[in-house]
Amino acid sequence: MPQCLVVDDSAVMRRIARSMLEKLGxxxxxxxDGAQAVEAVRQHAPDVILLDWEMPVLDGFGALTALRAEPWGRAPRIVMCTTLSDMERIVAALEAxxxxxxxxxxxxxxxxxxxRAVGVLD
Known part of the structure; x- marks a missing residue:
């Protein structure tokens, strides 16, 4: 069964995303928050991370750059989530x-x- 880490400062959003993901298998x-996510991934890397951008402690972009700097044997796929549609942020996240x-x-x-686009779902 594929593993997903859901990262969001909203417990409601985590619960909604988790429900959808569990239905997908x-x-x-x-x-x-991003700091908890980085620590969790260091302990056990999931197949994919659903990563919110706007969070306290360490935001999603900070977590993304920290995770991509790690020397992984197999890097998890990362899907950034946000309410912001600023094209510059999207490009920055993809470039990071x-x-x-x-x-x-x-x-x-x-x-x-x-x-499916990132290859973790058939």
């Missing part, structure tokens, strides 16, 4: 190593399409 863990980008609010079909 993923085993999920959660983190409430995000594999895909999804705008909130998203539904299960949109999420499934993004996960």
């Amino acid at each position: 993923f085993d999920c863990t959660e983190a409430a 190593g995000a594999d895909e980008y999804v705008m909130k609010p998203y539904d299960q079909e949109i999420l499934a399409d993004k996960l």
Whole structure:
């Protein structure tokens, strides 16, 4: 079963994303900010990370750059999530190593399409 780390400072958003992912066949863990996400991935790297941009402590972009700087044997796929549609931010995230980008609010079909695009869902 593929593993997904859901990272969002909103418990409600984590629960919604987790529900969608579990219906798609993923085993999920959660983190409430980027610092928790980096530590969780260092302990056990998932197949994919659903990473919110706007969070306290360490935001999604900071977590993305920290995760991509790690010497992984197998780097997890990272899908950035945000309510912001600023093209410069999207480009910056992709250039920093995000594999895909999804705008909130998203539904299960949109999420499934993004996960297929990064190769973690058939």
